[in-house]
Amino acid sequence: MPDSNGLTGMPIDTGPFVEAVKNRTERLIRHAEKQKVFGWFCTYTPIELIHAAGFLPVRIYGGMIRVEQAGSLVPNFVCPYMRTSLERALRGEYRYLSGVIQGYTCDTPCGMMNIWEENTGLGLFHTVPLPYNSGEGARGFYRHTLNELTDKLAEAGGKTSPASLQRSLDLYAEIRKSLLRLHELRARDMFVRPARDFYTIEEAGFSLPPEDYLAHLTGLIGALDYKTAPPAGGIPVLVSDCRERFVSLMMLPRPD
Ligand code: SF4
Numbered sequence: 001m002p003d004s005n006g007l008t009g010m011p012i013d014t015g016p017f018v019e020a021v022k023n024r025t026e027r028l029i030r031h032a033e034k035q036k037v038f039g040w041f042c043t044y045t046p047i048e049l050i051h052a053a054g055f056l057p058v059r060i061y062g063g064m065i066r067v068e069q070a071g072s073l074v075p076n077f078v079c080p081y082m083r084t085s086l087e088r089a090l091r092g093e094y095r096y097l098s099g100v101i102q103g104y105t106c107d108t109p110c111g112m113m114n115i116w117e118e119n120t121g122l123g124l125f126h127t128v129p130l131p132y133n134s135g136e137g138a139r140g141f142y143r144h145t146l147n148e149l150t151d152k153l154a155e156a157g158g159k160t161s162p163a164s165l166q167r168s169l170d171l172y173a174e175i176r177k178s179l180l181r182l183h184e185l186r187a188r189d190m191f192v193r194p195a196r197d198f199y200t201i202e203e204a205g206f207s208l209p210p211e212d213y214l215a216h217l218t219g220l221i222g223a224l225d226y227k228t229a230p231p232a233g234g235i236p237v238l239v240s241d242c243r244e245r246f247v248s249l250m251m252l253p254r255p256d
Pocket residue numbers: 041042079081082105106107108109242243244
């Protein structure tokens with residue numbers, strides 16, 4: 001529902017973000033009829049490559065849910081995100097996925113990929129191993145793993161070209177820049193919203209087509225007139241976690 005908080009006098013409408021989160025499953029079931037949808041778990045999944053191949057990458061969601069069926073497949077010490085995600089998959093909530101593609105963040109998703117593969121009946125399962133340094137050998141290794149993923153996506157019907165890859169890289173880069181702008185505006189008290197509302201805006205980006213998401217973000221930032229924002233004071237601190245890919249920028253007061 002639009003409100004009149006826009007500094008330009010334009011209404012601020014967070015409705016598209018709220019709707020996107022609320023109707024995620026139904027929307028993605030419909031979307032999968034026209035474009036293949038691939039899920040991903042944690043940070044470092046190269047979602048640009050999935051998008052460049054012509055598919056929609058979406059974040060697999062865990063959230064608040066009672067773990068019942070998944071409890072017989074994974075031990076309790078596995079992180080809550082993985083347990084609740086699997087529970088949703090076993091209940092059939094991820095039937096719109098054509099597979100799962102995962103960047104190697106920790107050992108857990110690697111083991112979970114096998115459990116998903118054996119129990120969900122989805123098609124493609126692929127883990128992208130990551131290098132641990134940036135030396136020449138590591139870069140060659142990483143290039144090889146990305147080529148391997150591109151080949152897997154081609155087997156699933158994807159078509160990647162240098163132009164499509166550049167478009168996807170530019171698109172996601174613009175989304176990240178827009179989110180950073182929103183965080184800056186919030187840190188300057190120019191976009192005063194509870195953290196839950198703000199997170200909904202971010203969460204919508206995990207499942208919307210990136211073109212649509214960027215359009216919604218651009219509209220929101222336009223209403224806030226970020227160009228006239230005064231410079232922020234204080235010390236910028238970036239907070240992030242691996243579970244929900246939550247990233248927040250806040251300003252801490254400078255010590256006297
Ligand atoms: S949420 Fe964190 S702990 Fe859990 S699988 Fe992902 S990277 Fe590992």
